[in-house]
Amino acid sequence: MSTRRIKPGLIGADVDLSKEDVRLKEGRRLTEHLADQIAERALARRRGRPSITGAGKRTPSLTVRVPQPTRDALERLAKAQGKRLADVSREALDEYVSRHAS
Numbered sequence: 001m002s003t004r005r006i007k008p009g010l011i012g013a014d015v016d017l018s019k020e021d022v023r024l025k026e027g028r029r030l031t032e033h034l035a036d037q038i039a040e041r042a043l044a045r046r047r048g049r050p051s052i053t054g055a056g057k058r059t060p061s062l063t064v065r066v067p068q069p070t071r072d073a074l075e076r077l078a079k080a081q082g083k084r085l086a087d088v089s090r091e092a093l094d095e096y097v098s099r100h101a102s
Contacts, residue, residue: 052090064089 015022022030053059078088
């Protein structure tokens, strides 16, 4: 049985893992079972942050230009509250809309 180490990326042609000893970066042997687990995790992974709109739904984004003092104030608020700038900005927009929507 031959042994080969793989680097991240494509391996090439199909490999019979019962006959060939393929090792992952940390040295663990790649088996059919482990390959299936890795593939399932990769296929289940989604890009970006989790949706705040709802499970399985894309959250729309909005780019807003603001004066530097407004951004500075939002950043200070976010830091003081232990939140991300995006979260504080979203909360500010939600509050504005709830006050002014008819």
